[in-house]
Amino acid sequence: MKINTNDNIIIFFIKYAPIIFVVLLSLFTTKLVLLEKEEDLKKEVLQMEEDYYNTNKQRIKEEVERIYKFIELEKEKTEELLKASIKKRVYEAHAIASAIYEQEKHKNDDENTFQIIKKALGSIIFNDGRGYIFMDAKDGTSLLQPLNPEFEGKSFLNDIDANGYQFFKTVQKTIENKSERFDSYYWFQGNNTEERFKKISFYKYFEPYDLAIGTGEYIQTFENNLKKKLLDYIKDIRYKNDNYIFVIDFEGNYLAHYNKKFINTNRLNVKNQAGRYLVKDIIEFAKDKKSEYFSYVATLNTDDKARSNKKISYIKAFEPYNWAIGTGFYTEALNKQIEEKRVFITEENNSYVKHILLISCVVTLLLLIISFFISKELEKRLINYKKEIEVKILESKEKDEMMYQQSKMASMGEMIANIAHQWRQPLNQISTISSGIKVQKEYDMFDESKLNDDMEKIINSSNYLSQTIDDFRDFFVPNKTHQNFEISDTIQRTLSLVESQLKNNDIIIVKEIEEFTIKSLENELLQVLINILKNAKEALLERKEFSTKLIIIKTYKNENNAYISIKDNANGIEEEVLANIFTPYFTTKGEKGTGLGLYMSKSILNKNIGGDLKVKNTTFEYKGEKQIGAEFLVTLPLNKE
Structure with a gap:
């Protein structure tokens, strides 16, 4: 087998390309490993930064959130602690008052006993001088105010606090209900009679004198003390x-x-x-x-x-x-960690590079030896493979040629059948007229006046036969030159070749033709359209139950392509058939079919014309009735050179 210049170039590459490739691969691999180590360093540094930031950010967040929750809980407990404290003070004062009353009620009159109780409770001062016990009567009169004695004897029943709240009425209800309760309002603090502060108080009914004993504490003062304790705690946190x-x-x-x-x-x-x-x-x-x-x-x-x-x-x-x-x-600590890591990895890399270079040299040498033997084997296989390819190409060409001839013979058979259909009627007419003239002559019934009419009919029938021959001759004339033609003329030429078979089988042809010119191979397009119409006819003939058999031909275009749609109402194609319909030798007609018509049609459109052929099942309406069938869509480039 002769080896040409291109083959020599390929063989040269087979011999030396692997060696060059191995050397380059070795260098590239070494460089890649070093880059990978550098990338690993970057990734480790990034991961270290991420871990450092995430760990420390999580830690400081947890510390702040812990302190926040602690302060929040302590604040929430403020009112509870305050209430518990003042309630305890009132209970203690109530117990003292009850004990004095029981002790003195038989020794003194009520007034003297009350004064003893008042003096005893008035001496109870607590919370750094802020806290005291007060007593109020049902009518709102203040009976005991140790820090503001000038308020004693005055009625505050209708007084309101800064928010308009009549807190003495709550004291009055406590006495009337002979109960106890908490209350909050705004009141004077110490000797400051100008400004009022929020205060929580506790009242308890004292039955001997029909009055309420109580005390209170200012929330702001209590919270200030709490804040001080919280801050003292926070200052010591490490x-x-x-x-x-x-x-x-x-x-x-x-x-x-x-x-x-x-x-x-x-x-x-x-x-x-x-x-x-x-x-x-x-x-x-x-x-x-x-x-x-x-x-x-x-x-x-x-x-x-x-x-x-x-x-x-x-x-x-x-x-x-x-x-x-x-x-x-x-972030100072992180920078130190990164620098230490970088120094460690750099030293590690230097040692690693030495090992890599040594290994790379050894591997490269081994690969070069292996590459030499492989290239020799590849050269041998290339030559053998080229021989096999040439044989396969030859076989493929012979197969394609055989399939084309089979399709062509099938098409010729169809055309001969069409010619027989087209000629049957005019030949019958010529035969009938000739026989009639002969019979008339034998029985002396010949009428010369009708002879011209009979001769005219024979001439017309002969012309029709001649035109039919021309149409079929043009179809079989090979023409591989792209020419301009009207799409409507092509559709009409196609129908003239198969129309007799369609009419004889009562198939209605509906044309929806948009007029336009395309440049293509008209005869090859005719063969495609005839194949599609033949398949549509055969599908319709299998559906004998239909009273109306339809084939609808529609043409349209856009900027780049022309389209020919051919659809029937033969109930469509089964899905498993649809998937293989353009496969060579695939047929549903048994021994009657070749399985080449649609395959060759698609092949002609793809390879010769530059178009395409697709099929799908479709549903449409004709004269108000729903129809189901298959639609073949031919796509053609408008100007194919």
Whole structure:
């Protein structure tokens, strides 16, 4: 077998390309491994950063949330603790009053006994001088006010607090109901008679004098004491790496901080080393975000030296107290960890590179040896494979030619049958007229006046036979030149070749033709259309129960393509048949079919014309009645060169 220039080039590549490839692959692999190690370093650093940030962010969030919950719980308990405290005081005062009354009621009159009770209860002062016991009568008269004796004897029944609440009426109801209850209202604090503060009180009915004994405490004062205890607790909190919790009120005052010199100082308008009003930013951030991470440049104190360093804090606003609570961590430690990791991995890489280069050289040498033997084997196989390919191509061409000849013979058979149908009527007419003239002559019945008419009929029939021959001759004339033609003329030529068979089988042809010109292979398109119409006819003839047999031919176009739709009402094609309808030698007609008509039609359109053929089942209406059938769609390029 002769080897041409292209084959020599291929053989050259087979011999030397693997060697070049192995060398390049070795270099590439080595470089790739090194890049991968570098990428691993980047990934490790990124993962380290992510782990560091996530761990520390989670930790500081948990610390702040824990303190927040602690403050929240303590605040929620404030009112309960306050109520328990004042209730205990009232119960103690009530017990003292009851004991005095029982002791003195037989020794003194009621007035003297009451004065003894009043004096005893008036001396009970608690909560750093803020707390006292009071007594009120049913009509709203204050009977005991140790811190404001000038109120004694005055009626406050109709007085209202800052919110318009008549709290003395609640005292009156307690006496009337002979019960006890808590109450909240706004009242004077100490000697300040101008401003009123929210107060929670507890009243208990004292039956001997039909009055109420009570006491109260101001919530603000109680909460201030609670805040002080909470802040004292927070100041002492230290967790991992000596981190701390800071608290700043919304006015800019530091309430808790590791640096004691900051506590009770206002730093709202103080700039840090980065020139930022940090405290103001933290407060605004807390008010806006409620709880979120906050990044800034802070001062890092190490070895008695202060330097700026990025810090991430978790800030959460405790709105009931107008506090910003937070804690954070510096990124300085992360930078140290990253640098240590980078040095370690760099040293590891240097050692790794030496091993990789050594292994790469050994592997490359082995691959070169293997590549040499493989290339020799490939060269041998290429030559054998080329021989096999040429044999297969030859066989394929012979097969295609055989299939084309089979299709052509089938088409010729169809055309001969069509010619027989087309000629039957005119030949019968010629035979009938000739026989009639002969009979008339034999029986002396010949009428010369009718001879011209009979001859005219014979001539017309002969012309029709001649035209039929021309039509079928044109169909079989091979013409591979693309020419312009009217689509309507092509449809009419197609029908002229098969119309007699369609009419003889009572098949109605409906034409919906849009006039336009295309450039293509007309005769090959005729063969495709005849094959489709033949299949439609055979499908309709199998459905003998139909009174109306339809074939609808429709043409239309868009900017690029022309379309010919041919559909029937033969109930459609079964799905398993539809999937194989364009497969060569596939037929549902048994020995009568070749299985090549539709296969060759699609092949002609695809290979010769540059179009396509598709089929689907469809539903449509004809004269108001629903019809079911198959639709073949021929796609043609408008201008195919």
